[in-house]
Amino acid sequence: FARIEQWTMTKTKFEAMEILNKDDIPCGPILSMKEIAEDQSLRATGTVVEVDHPTRGKYVSVGNPIKLSDSPSDVTRSPLLGEHTDEILRQVLGFTDHQVADIHDSGALDPPRKQAAE
Template structure:
């Protein structure tokens, strides 16, 4: 007959320590968690914007931004150039041969 939030409020007013058990929907919609940055908005290049859990540890001097994982092949050229030392000519040849 009462929501879990209401029961928590009633018990708390009676001096009984308690906390509501939250499911995924409760967590996603909790205004306190959103305000604290525990639920953030991801801007994905394919899916668009959507909410998702943020980084669980909040450090004042080391903020963590929510970023999407790279798309398939997004950093292929950078890896081949920076790590393997391939040249633009090497990359062009690999592209012409449909290797990358």
């Protein structure tokens, strides 16, 4: 291990991989998070995707690992807290606009109040 470590310290991970692969020695680089996020081949295959978020801005995320030629999928952001509440109240639960307004006015949809510990 000491000799291998001594040899690998003189090479980049990609140089070592190229040299070893020529002799059919299985190896691969351990990529940093920065290298993974910036790797164009991972982006091209959808393994790593960029997602746009309204409060967070753009961020890098893992793409869908399942790739089906006839069923492509998009990775999207998760919803914000309460983002679809009105839609669910109206379309799923069947509340009228007036009932939804009453629910809002009642405070039932307000975030919970944090209480100080005693």
